Amino acid sequence: MVAEMKTFQEQTFQVIDHVLGKDNNPPSPSLKRLEGKVAVVTGGARGIGEASVKLFVRHGAKVVIADIEDTKGIPLADSLSPNATYVHCDVSVEEDIEKLINKTVSLHGRLDILFNNAGVLGDQSKRKSILEFDGDEFDRIMRTNVRGAALGIKHAGRVMVSRRSGCIISMASVAGVMGGLGPHAYTASKHAIVGLTKNTACELGRYGIRVNCISPFGVATSMLVNAWRGGGCGDDDDEEEEELCEEEVEKMEEVVRGLANLKGATLKAKDIAEAALYLASDESKYVSGHNLVVDGGFTTSKNCIGL
Numbered sequence: 632m633v634a635e636m637k638t639f640q641e642q643t644f645q646v647i648d649h650v651l652g653k654d655n656n657p658p659s660p661s662l663k664r665l666e667g668k669v670a671v672v673t674g675g676a677r678g679i680g681e682a683s684v685k686l687f688v689r690h691g692a693k694v695v696i697a698d699i700e701d702t703k704g705i706p707l708a709d710s711l712s713p714n715a716t717y718v719h720c721d722v723s724v725e726e727d728i729e730k731l732i733n734k735t736v737s738l739h740g741r742l743d744i745l746f747n748n749a750g751v752l753g754d755q756s757k758r759k760s761i762l763e764f765d766g767d768e769f770d771r772i773m774r775t776n777v778r779g780a781a782l783g784i785k786h787a788g789r790v791m792v793s794r795r796s797g798c799i800i801s802m803a804s805v806a807g808v809m810g811g812l813g814p815h816a817y818t819a820s821k822h823a824i825v826g827l828t829k830n831t832a833c834e835l836g837r838y839g840i841r842v843n844c845i846s847p848f849g850v851a852t853s854m855l856v857n858a859w860r861g862g863g864c865g866d867d868d869d870e871e872e873e874e875l876c877e878e879e880v881e882k883m884e885e886v887v888r889g890l891a892n893l894k895g896a897t898l899k900a901k902d903i904a905e906a907a908l909y910l911a912s913d914e915s916k917y918v919s920g921h922n923l924v925v926d927g928g929f930t931t932s933k934n935c936i937g938l
């Protein structure tokens with residue numbers, strides 16, 4: 632009896648720790664929200680993608696990491712083996728996406744979740760006014776952020792249709808909700824993701840496939856820190872990017888906290904991964920065509936006056 636009470640007490644504490652996000656251990660089987668599922672995460676080698684890969688694996692999924700950053704993607708997959716695999720994939724190239732999805736199905740026999748997370752902000756040294764429109768830069772951002780997501784939806788959809796189920800999540804941004812938060816090409820691309828999500832949710836709903844997107848506020852990843860440094864944009868055209876140092880991340884988080892509506896909290900990559908986990912899990916089984924804005928109320932409160 633005493634032993635049973637102790638086990639019950641331990642389990643209760645484990646659940647409380649999990650709910651509070653205090654545990655680093657895998658959740659108990661009943662709390663594994665993606666048990667038996669197969670997921671692809673693009674741009675999964677670092678930043679928000681990396682946090683999502685780790686969380687999905689922790690929740691029982693087999694994850695295929697797709698990225699162009701082999702030097703980060705391969706060790707990440709190795710560290711999570713056998714539950715994660717790395718595939719080199721440039722999301723803007725249809726052949727790469729087709730191979731990625733086919734390889735996932737041949738490895739695991741199915742695909743349940745696609746997280747279209749890969750994205751680029753654009754070279755901050757070219758952060759120009761529309762009056763100095765740079766067509767090549769514009770096309771480059773659209774190719775990765777929009778074409779990449781559309782190709783992902785096409786090829787994931789292709790294999791999900793036959794199983795009459797599946798879940799596709801794309802990465803938008805607060806820059807997909809309002810203007811003035813990034814370069815015009817990036818803003819246009821993220822608005823396009825919201826539109827693409829809504830339309831493809833209509834197109835694929837009849838096959839039982841859910842399509843949603845996430846719009847985060849600022850997270851101190853390489854993308855944001857590099858922009859703050861005034862440089863690179865996170866794709867393979869870049870010169871070698873410096874590694875993130877803790878000091879820069881903290882400084883960036885301080886800047887973001889200063890701009891935020893919601894005080895007393897710092898938005899982390901893991902928080903966005905949690906939003907993706909919700910949309911990927913059966914807990915959101917009737918949510919489709921939705922843009923899950925994770926911004927502490929920034930886009931709805933920015934213009935409030937006198938409150």
Ligand SMILES: NC(=O)c1ccc[n+]([C@@H]2O[C@H](COP(=O)([O-])OP(=O)(O)OC[C@H]3O[C@@H](n4cnc5c(N)ncnc54)[C@H](O)[C@@H]3O)[C@@H](O)[C@H]2O)c1
Nearest residue numbers: 674677678679698721722749750802804849850852854865
């Ligand atoms: N960090 C933020 O504040 C923030 C806010 C809103 C939205 N987002 C979005 O979140 C997503 C992830 O961004 P992050 O902050 O983790 O940035 P990040 O630069 O750390 O990660 C982006 C990842 O995408 C990969 N990638 C870039 N181009 C690719 C391509 N053509 N094919 C495959 N992979 C490619 C990069 O190699 C990298 O691993 C992006 O879509 C970004 O626009 C970020």
